Amino acid sequence: MFNYNLQLALKSLRDKPSLTFLTILTIAIGLGFYTTVKTMSYQGGQVPLAHKSKNIFLVQMDNREITAEEVAHQSRLVDTTYKDTLNLMAMDLPGVKQTFNWSTYGILNVEDENINPLRTFAAVTSSDFFTMFEPPFLFGNGWDKAIENSGEGVIVISKLMNDKLFGGKNSVGENVRIGTHTLKIIGVLDTWHLARKFYDRSFSTARPDNFFIPYTFAMENELPRRAGFDCWAGNADISRSFRTENTERLINSECSWVTFWAEIPDDQVESYNQQLHNYIEEQKSLGRFPREILTYVTNLNDQFTYINGRNDFMNVFSLISTLFFAVCLLNAVGIILAKFMRRTKEVSLRRALGAKKKTIIAQHIIEVVIIGFLGGLLGIVVAHFGLLGMMKIALYSSDYTRQLEDLQPLYALDFTMITNAFITGIVCTLVTSIYPIWRLCNTPPASQLKSQ
Amino acid sequence: MLKMNNVSKIYRTDLVETHALRNVNLHIKSGEFVSVTGPSGSGKTTFLNLAGALETFEEGDYFLDGQNVKGLSDDRLSEIRNEKIGFIFQSFNLLPDLPLFDNVDVPLRYRGMSTKERKERIEHALETVGLASRMKHLPTQLSGGQQQRVAIARAIAGSPKFLLADEPTGNLDSLMAQQVMELLEDINSKGTTIIMVTHDDQLARRAHRNIQIFDGQVSDIEKAVAKDVMRSA
Numbered sequence: 164m165f166n167y168n169l170q171l172a173l174k175s176l177r178d179k180p181s182l183t184f185l186t187i188l189t190i191a192i193g194l195g196f197y198t199t200v201k202t203m204s205y206q207g208g209q210v211p212l213a214h215k216s217k218n219i220f221l222v223q224m225d226n227r228e229i230t231a232e233e234v235a236h237q238s239r240l241v242d243t244t245y246k247d248t249l250n251l252m253a254m255d256l257p258g259v260k261q262t263f264n265w266s267t268y269g270i271l272n273v274e275d276e277n278i279n280p281l282r283t284f285a286a287v288t289s290s291d292f293f294t295m296f297e298p299p300f301l302f303g304n305g306w307d308k309a310i311e312n313s314g315e316g317v318i319v320i321s322k323l324m325n326d327k328l329f330g331g332k333n334s335v336g337e338n339v340r341i342g343t344h345t346l347k348i349i350g351v352l353d354t355w356h357l358a359r360k361f362y363d364r365s366f367s368t369a370r371p372d373n374f375f376i377p378y379t380f381a382m383e384n385e386l387p388r389r390a391g392f393d394c395w396a397g398n399a400d401i402s403r404s405f406r407t408e409n410t411e412r413l414i415n416s417e418c419s420w421v422t423f424w425a426e427i428p429d430d431q432v433e434s435y436n437q438q439l440h441n442y443i444e445e446q447k448s449l450g451r452f453p454r455e456i457l458t459y460v461t462n463l464n465d466q467f468t469y470i471n472g473r474n475d476f477m478n479v480f481s482l483i484s485t486l487f488f489a490v491c492l493l494n495a496v497g498i499i500l501a502k503f504m505r506r507t508k509e510v511s512l513r514r515a516l517g518a519k520k521k522t523i524i525a526q527h528i529i530e531v532v533i534i535g536f537l538g539g540l541l542g543i544v545v546a547h548f549g550l551l552g553m554m555k556i557a558l559y560s561s562d563y564t565r566q567l568e569d570l571q572p573l574y575a576l577d578f579t580m581i582t583n584a585f586i587t588g589i590v591c592t593l594v595t596s597i598y599p600i601w602r603l604c605n606t607p608p609a610s611q612l613k614s615q
Numbered sequence: 616m617l618k619m620n621n622v623s624k625i626y627r628t629d630l631v632e633t634h635a636l637r638n639v640n641l642h643i644k645s646g647e648f649v650s651v652t653g654p655s656g657s658g659k660t661t662f663l664n665l666a667g668a669l670e671t672f673e674e675g676d677y678f679l680d681g682q683n684v685k686g687l688s689d690d691r692l693s694e695i696r697n698e699k700i701g702f703i704f705q706s707f708n709l710l711p712d713l714p715l716f717d718n719v720d721v722p723l724r725y726r727g728m729s730t731k732e733r734k735e736r737i738e739h740a741l742e743t744v745g746l747a748s749r750m751k752h753l754p755t756q757l758s759g760g761q762q763q764r765v766a767i768a769r770a771i772a773g774s775p776k777f778l779l780a781d782e783p784t785g786n787l788d789s790l791m792a793q794q795v796m797e798l799l800e801d802i803n804s805k806g807t808t809i810i811m812v813t814h815d816d817q818l819a820r821r822a823h824r825n826i827q828i829f830d831g832q833v834s835d836i837e838k839a840v841a842k843d844v845m846r847s848a
């Protein structure tokens with residue numbers, strides 16, 4: 164009976180090809196727009212380092228004054244002070260990796276005089292940045308603790324900068340200058356796809372940094388600091404000066420400006436929190452940390468749940484695309500209803516000749532599933548071009564400072580999204596077609612047989 | 616074979632109740648050829664719909680081939696229609712976009728027969744009505760009489776015990792009507808019970824027995840011409 168129903172369904176689709184195409188196109192346009200937005204939302208909301216995102220924690224210590232205002236969520240809270248950063252790094256925590264970062268800036272030069280100096284930003288960080296966040300290396304490696312402790316001037320550069328400054332060759336061992344400081348290249352990163360730049364807490368879709376410099380070198384050579392200094396206990400008035408001067412005072416201040424991360428194995432999380440608690444208690448005895456709730460250790464998954472939930476633009480865009488899809492579906496179902504209702508006489512006859520109600524239902528479900536499937540197929544094509552268009556817009560709106568290869572992962576229709584589109588197309592078409600099918604299968608067998 | 620005891624059919628709307636059939640008591644024996652006559656709106660089609668299990672009824676009992684169809688599920692009624700009843704309609708009710716072969720195939724498909732058996736039955740049915748050579752034609756390529764013969768082939772392909780014909784010659788000229796009537800008589804002569812609604816008194820008189828319906832009430836008139844044909848009672 165399935166084969167017969169399939170034959171009837173295919174015949175019905177062939178009978179009115181323009182109507183069938185219009186139905187499929189209506190579904191495809193709605194589904195295409197919906198899938199475009201859902202893909203952007205899905206890819207943009209992907210948690211980086213998925214294989215260990217639950218073990219990568221942002222560590223925050225609330226050193227604010229007791230009179231400081233409450234905040235709605237810890238994501239709004241401050242970073243970490245430099246002295247706490249160094250104290251945490253010095254703790255003996257088996258199996259735990261820790262790193263931190265801030266940003267610096269300067270004019271960058273290379274020996275090749277044909278390359279113009281460029282104003283650039285760089286991430287200042289520690290050696291475990293590379294082992295924790297796993298950026299891919301094209302040439303060389305990151306620095307180790309020995310280099311870090313020596314204060315040697317080394318630098319890791321991005322593929323983009325390697326292409327621009329050294330024509331894409333292996334530049335490990337070459338020198339670059341930032342300001343008056345010379346740094347030796349020890350590693351070149353390959354293209355590093357991050358859905359969002361999480362490590363500086365911006366969670367922006369901007370590309371990762373082009374340069375990475377050891378914090379020891381940056382502090383010893385007083386590289387400028389590009390950070391928001393949240394200062395308490397009397398340093399607010401000079402906080403802006405910390406960007407370029409007063410390093411000693413900044414180091415000993417209660418100003419928070421360092422983003423601190425820890426990679427903690429599952430079985431060490433409790434122990435880590437306890438050690439953090441002990442540290443705070445110790446610091447309290449020195450007159451610091453006056454507030455009650457003092458530490459927040461939040462993993463990447465929880466941070467992205469919060470960030471994605473607050474992505475108002477994408478949420479509104481998502482709602483609009485859902486409504487648009489719903490409107491398209493209603494239109495498609497209107498066409499399907501009209502088509503089915505033209506068939507009441509045939510259904511009435513088939514019922515009279517012995518077709519059971521469930522057979523009629525099955526026949527029309529098959530037809531609707533085929534429509535949904537084809538709508539899904541065409542919808543994916545529409546979504547492909549929709550995503551291509553959105554990617555071009557993103558490229559344009561970045562003034563072409565971003566590369567296509569950076570953006571492609573954010574606008575990629577992967578297997579998950581293609582599967583989702585198919586299932587959504589079929590299920591939604593089927594669900595909204597329940598009414599036309601119900602109307603048709605309830606046609607009384609005798610109702611249409613007498614008429615001409 | 617077909618027995619109705621006090622069967623009534625009432626159509627209800629919010630404002631009006633229409634008694635389409637009132638207390639019908641009827642017994643039709645196997646092998647009979649029964650004509651049903653009556654003025655327009657008298658309830659002939661309603662009677663045929665009830666007899667064909669196309670509609671349900673409120674009161675009374677209706678035994679078809681020994682089984683009371685009252686209260687049977689929709690699926691079971693479909694099975695009964697498929698296995699025991701062949702329908703012939705005034706307007707033929709062929710599916711215009713299907714070749715004759717596929718039109719005759721429709722009830723057989725719903726019976727779940729094998730491809731081979733269906734093919735044999737379809738070819739035999741079309742041979743019986745003299746249209747075996749045109750099984751790949753579409754209904755629109757045939758005359759009215761030929762279309763009605765295809766409808767008869769469809770009705771008999773499943774070897775039903777009953778044929779219910781609703782004015783089968785109503786859309787045909789007299790010559791075609793004559794051919795169709797002869798075909799029905801031939802089928803009846805092979806043992807199939809036929810109930811035929813007609814407006815044509817001449818055709819009605821050719822049946823073994825005539826039932827008249829007037830204002831939803833049935834009066835059963837034994838026909839003189841039927842005297843020697845009651846075979847299988």
